[in-house]
Amino acid sequence: MLEPVMYEGGVYKHNQIVELVEDLGGYILQKNVMQTGVVLLMLVPINDMAIVEAKAKDLLGTIMRAPLTGTEIATVAPTLAYHHLPHLDCDVAEFLRKKGAKTNMVGLARGVGKRICQLSAYERDLINEHDLAVFILGNYEHCIIEKSKRLYEGIEVPIIVTGAPELKVEDVPNATAYVGSFGRILHHMRHSEELRTLDKLADVIGNVLDNVRKELAKDPPAIAPPRIKKEIEDQVQEIIDSLHPLPVTLQMNGARVKLPYDEYHEQIENIKFVEGVTMKEVARVLPSKMRNFILIRAKPKSETGFVI
Amino acid sequence: MEQLETFTVESPDAVGAKTTKILIQDVLADLSLNRVIGRLKVFVDPVEPVFIFTALLRLGTPAIRLKDFAKVEMGSLGKDEVKIELQREAFTVKLLNKLWEKYGKESIEQPDKKIIIVKVDPVKEVDTVRELVIEEPQQEVLDRLIDAIALRIIPEGFRVRKHELSTSHVLFVASEDTLKPEWIARAKEMLESMRSEKDA
Numbered sequence: 020m021l022e023p024v025m026y027e028g029g030v031y032k033h034n035q036i037v038e039l040v041e042d043l044g045g046y047i048l049q050k051n052v053m054q055t056g057v058v059l060l061m062l063v064p065i066n067d068m069a070i071v072e073a074k075a076k077d078l079l080g081t082i083m084r085a086p087l088t089g090t091e092i093a094t095v096a097p098t099l100a101y102h103h104l105p106h107l108d109c110d111v112a113e114f115l116r117k118k119g120a121k122t123n124m125v126g127l128a129r130g131v132g133k134r135i136c137q138l139s140a141y142e143r144d145l146i147n148e149h150d151l152a153v154f155i156l157g158n159y160e161h162c163i164i165e166k167s168k169r170l171y172e173g174i175e176v177p178i179i180v181t182g183a184p185e186l187k188v189e190d191v192p193n194a195t196a197y198v199g200s201f202g203r204i205l206h207h208m209r210h211s212e213e214l215r216t217l218d219k220l221a222d223v224i225g226n227v228l229d230n231v232r233k234e235l236a237k238d239p240p241a242i243a244p245p246r247i248k249k250e251i252e253d254q255v256q257e258i259i260d261s262l263h264p265l266p267v268t269l270q271m272n273g274a275r276v277k278l279p280y281d282e283y284h285e286q287i288e289n290i291k292f293v294e295g296v297t298m299k300e301v302a303r304v305l306p307s308k309m310r311n312f313i314l315i316r317a318k319p320k321s322e323t324g325f326v327i
Numbered sequence: 328m329e330q331l332e333t334f335t336v337e338s339p340d341a342v343g344a345k346t347t348k349i350l351i352q353d354v355l356a357d358l359s360l361n362r363v364i365g366r367l368k369v370f371v372d373p374v375e376p377v378f379i380f381t382a383l384l385r386l387g388t389p390a391i392r393l394k395d396f397a398k399v400e401m402g403s404l405g406k407d408e409v410k411i412e413l414q415r416e417a418f419t420v421k422l423l424n425k426l427w428e429k430y431g432k433e434s435i436e437q438p439d440k441k442i443i444i445v446k447v448d449p450v451k452e453v454d455t456v457r458e459l460v461i462e463e464p465q466q467e468v469l470d471r472l473i474d475a476i477a478l479r480i481i482p483e484g485f486r487v488r489k490h491e492l493s494t495s496h497v498l499f500v501a502s503e504d505t506l507k508p509e510w511i512a513r514a515k516e517m518l519e520s521m522r523s524e525k526d527a
Contacts, residue, residue: 098483100478101478131483132482132485133484133503134504136484158342158346159373160343161373162482183345203347203350204349204350205354205357206353
């Protein structure tokens, strides 16, 4: 099991942490150097956490658990109108990004109203490609409950709903979790109270994702998603020239590769691992609903019979 | 009537009413409409569903016409022209644009900083030129107000709408379903109750 963590410390000697994690079989997912500080998002084998923590202490840095690392989250707004953007939706997306997740914003075509709201097949499939969906709803209890009855039809990933009233999860149909004190806010969320609400949202999402990880661990994927990312970066040269943000975006059970499917899917299917297997033996390479990208889904151990 | 003397949001859902109130404040501040609205009453019932927005307005100066800041008279004897003598230069750019648009660039001359000659039949045109509207501050404010109410405040799903708009008041009733006459009656009542409030 790999543990998602964030390292914050000085630039001086931070390479020692990077090398230690790589030697232990972990992965560095992102490195941000800001003047004299550095933030590393990484996956560390859970059994070796103590060693990494000790090293971080030596370097006067801190290790924090960042459960959103290596996940792709959809923040869904009923539409892309002034009612939802730029505030609130962008605030939520940006905040989750700071916590280590990759967020994509989805604006529905006909998501408005409590009686007339709809989700198209394309939107549903697109949202299902993510690890989790955050639906950002409005001010009124009645509307949130009525809307929840029909809007999430066909969505298989966990659904987090936000709104103004403080509701229990049981009261919101089809939702995995509910976070209150949001609602339709048309100003930038920057007061301490509002920041606490965003923190709460991140915690709730972290818990939900931890549960998903536990479920996944029962029948682990035949290949760890960060391994997919590493091999693609090593073996497919064109990914280096890709100007998309995060050309290989990690998900909990696979990855999204931002290269055209038609041209590259065979090359990716035939990527060889040192263990002697190819990518298509351990994962499905599928066309993504997002542009013409490639979506890779790791096969479970029960299907392949081995884990590399 | 001072700005926002009355500002109430009524709703069976107390939390919703509170957040809606903050939302309206944000929108009015964003579009700098705070000074425009004197009294404001909103009623929301998400179960029905209905959204009623009523407000009394205090608009600024009315439309500015050419005669307000210039002398307009027939030009020199025997020539087909209207002479405009400006008393304030603040609106010159806007005025020239309007005149070009209406009569074409070739028929406008400006021999002096404060004198503009329009080459048209003075008998027919002198009154039209005199009444030419140069700036409509009220209309601009009303446009912004409609933007605020119809596009930002009223919930998006409420597509069925009825509105009344004048220089003294604004009234919006919106719903997801067909509007009921009692809602419109209630909106009118809210408006009346605000009108009858004594001027402080």
